Amino acid sequence: MKKEVYISETNCITPIGFDVVSNVKNILDGNSAIQKHDNKALLDFPFFAAIVDENKLDRAFANVTSVASYTKLEKMMILALQPIIENSGVKISHRTAFILSTTKGNITALENSEATTIESAQLSNLAKKIADFFGFKTEPIVVSNACVSGILAVSVAKRLIQANVYDEAFVVAGDLVSEFVLSGFNSFQAMSNAPCQPYSENRTGVNLGEATAAVLVTSNPKNAKVKILGDGSINDANHISGPSRTGEGLVLSIESALNESGIDKNNIGYISAHGTATPFNDEMEAIAINRLGLQNVPMNSLKGYYGHTLGASGLLETVIGIESILQNKLFASAGYDESGVSQAINVIEKNKDAEIQYFLKTASGFGGCNTAVIFEKVN
Amino acid sequence: MEKKTYIQAFCTIENNKIVLNGETVFESENTGFADFSKKAYQHFEIGYPKFFKMDNLSKLAFLGSELLLKAQNPNDENNTALLFANKSSSLDTDVKYQNSISDKENYFPSPAVFVYTLANICLGEISIRHQLKSENSFFIFDAFNAAFMADYANILIETQKAKNVLCGWTEFFGEDYKAFLYLVGNEGAIENTKQNLEILYNK
Numbered sequence: 001m002k003k004e005v006y007i008s009e010t011n012c013i014t015p016i017g018f019d020v021v022s023n024v025k026n027i028l029d030g031n032s033a034i035q036k037h038d039n040k041a042l043l044d045f046p047f048f049a050a051i052v053d054e055n056k057l058d059r060a061f062a063n064v065t066s067v068a069s070y071t072k073l074e075k076m077m078i079l080a081l082q083p084i085i086e087n088s089g090v091k092i093s094h095r096t097a098f099i100l101s102t103t104k105g106n107i108t109a110l111e112n113s114e115a116t117t118i119e120s121a122q123l124s125n126l127a128k129k130i131a132d133f134f135g136f137k138t139e140p141i142v143v144s145n146a147c148v149s150g151i152l153a154v155s156v157a158k159r160l161i162q163a164n165v166y167d168e169a170f171v172v173a174g175d176l177v178s179e180f181v182l183s184g185f186n187s188f189q190a191m192s193n194a195p196c197q198p199y200s201e202n203r204t205g206v207n208l209g210e211a212t213a214a215v216l217v218t219s220n221p222k223n224a225k226v227k228i229l230g231d232g233s234i235n236d237a238n239h240i241s242g243p244s245r246t247g248e249g250l251v252l253s254i255e256s257a258l259n260e261s262g263i264d265k266n267n268i269g270y271i272s273a274h275g276t277a278t279p280f281n282d283e284m285e286a287i288a289i290n291r292l293g294l295q296n297v298p299m300n301s302l303k304g305y306y307g308h309t310l311g312a313s314g315l316l317e318t319v320i321g322i323e324s325i326l327q328n329k330l331f332a333s334a335g336y337d338e339s340g341v342s343q344a345i346n347v348i349e350k351n352k353d354a355e356i357q358y359f360l361k362t363a364s365g366f367g368g369c370n371t372a373v374i375f376e377k378v379n
Numbered sequence: 380m381e382k383k384t385y386i387q388a389f390c391t392i393e394n395n396k397i398v399l400n401g402e403t404v405f406e407s408e409n410t411g412f413a414d415f416s417k418k419a420y421q422h423f424e425i426g427y428p429k430f431f432k433m434d435n436l437s438k439l440a441f442l443g444s445e446l447l448l449k450a451q452n453p454n455d456e457n458n459t460a461l462l463f464a465n466k467s468s469s470l471d472t473d474v475k476y477q478n479s480i481s482d483k484e485n486y487f488p489s490p491a492v493f494v495y496t497l498a499n500i501c502l503g504e505i506s507i508r509h510q511l512k513s514e515n516s517f518f519i520f521d522a523f524n525a526a527f528m529a530d531y532a533n534i535l536i537e538t539q540k541a542k543n544v545l546c547g548w549t550e551f552f553g554e555d556y557k558a559f560l561y562l563v564g565n566e567g568a569i570e571n572t573k574q575n576l577e578i579l580y581n582k
Binding site (some may be wrong): 044103104105107110111118121122123124127128139141142143144145146152156159160162163165179180183184186187188232233234235236237238239240241248249252256260365366367368369 | 461466467468470473474476477480481486488489490493494496497498499500502503504506507509510511512513514515516517518519520521524527530531533534537538540552
């Protein structure tokens with residue numbers, strides 16, 4: 001009998017709230033974090049993105065510590081983790097893992113030409129700074145697997161706990177909007193010049209966003225919100241910068257998660273999908289969802305509220321997805337108007353009440369990676 | 380964990396030398412990684428022109444995986460997971476990309492460079508080459524983490540997420556590089572343990 005693994009604490013720091021409650025309220029009110037920015041230091045022309053206000057962040061951070069020597073990303077990660085570590089009552093020990101998910105970490109350190117910059121940009125140093133702040137006793141595990149990193153980190157935590165390597169894992173995920181990623185997505189012509197519209201006929205690309213999210217993954221059922229039933233992370237083996245046209249890796253990842261979960265696919269009541277609003281990604285997802293016969297399951301992308309938060313997105317969207325099923329509410333997929341994918345999918349157009357027992361979280365990313373995780377509500 | 384897994388083959392690439400299962404199979408003069416990797420590609424008659432579009436990290440990971448997967452039973456291939464890690468992520472390419480955008484007079488970000496600013500792209504390259512529709516994940520540690528690598532490969536096999544696991548420590552920054560790759564499965568001579576991995580890594 002496999003050990004059962006749960007998520008019992010969640011938190012997130014985003015432009016529309018520094019806790020889960022305020023984020024959910026803004027989603028229900030239809031308030032998106034995406035705004036037009038005109039900042040030549042980031043990009044030569046105005047762009048749409050979801051950016052955390054630094055003054056607001058510093059005020060919140062001052063309540064946690066007076067030490068000032070942290071980067072914006074580090075402050076956001078510490079703020080995400082601090083309340084869940086405190087609330088959980090977990091005594092951090094050698095059986096407590098610390099898992100950090102990011103794609104680019106402190107990449108802005110490369111903008112300075114000083115000799116120390118490489119060390120500041122190393123992801124293991126970012127992880128060590130956060131770990132030292134909280135006194136973690138085990139070596140940090142950094143997951144850096146493109147845009148699936150945030151949800152892959154949950155899967156990694158669950159697998160390590162199930163194998164009895166650890167009793168619990170604090171997982172934090174985060175990425176920032178930087179000149180580096182803005183110029184890169186722009187060079188791919190993947191950016192939308194308006195608020196993004198996942199799955200819509202009118203979608204033209206992504207908005208980038210920044211956020212951190214944190215969860216406690218544990219074998220202890222006390223205060224459990226959801227149980228993690230199954231997961232899979234399978235590569236398309238097709239292309240390094242575009243998704244498989246057949247959705248192969250995503251189909252295989254969801255099948256792997258379903259097999260492990262032991263539940264029938266018809267029991268899935270909600271899909272928190274990736275939905276970046278690029279033409280290829282959203283089309284690929286629609287094909288994969290149809291191949292699996294899941295096209296009638298209500299689904300959304302939260303990118304219309306947060307933009308694409310890269311290594312944070314999978315975990316942030318899991319945190320919001322958990323709230324969705326705990327509150328029996330399905331959130332509208334912001335930016336969606338008319339269908340722009342070749343096969344029918346059930347995109348949630350308006351907030352609505354629904355009893356959901358099981359939900360599926362998916363993500364896909366550069367390098368051909370995909371991840372799927374199935375969660376069950378704990379009543 | 381109940382079940383034992385085994386290291387079936389291993390390969391080290393460093394200091395212009397490739398050592399497979401303890402035996403030097405290729406060596407060249409110290410003329411830099413670009414030249415070394417090209418000569419190795421020619422020596423092993425790899426015949427995969429996409430190789431020359433890859434960044435250094437992908438080339439390093441690709442060369443090691445070629446040598447280990449070539450010898451593998453083709454029936455096992457499709458269920459071979461990839462479990463990779465390093466210290467410097469994709470920073471070698473990140474620095475090059477940053478240089479292409481830091482000077483406003485000389486600003487030309489390239490998608491062909493940007494795509495390699497993610498550590499896991501090398502897993503995509505290996506997956507495409509060997510058609511591995513399998514579990515893959517990339518981790519970052521300060522140094523080779525033998526305990527984690529042993530545990531996670533065991534988990535993948537024990538939970539039947541994979542039959543074999545191609546594991547790799549592929550570190551590349553500047554002209555400093557080291558790759559240590561090995562194939563883990565249910566049978567073999569060397570048990571997949573932290574101790575054995577540390578011995579092989581430091582050989």
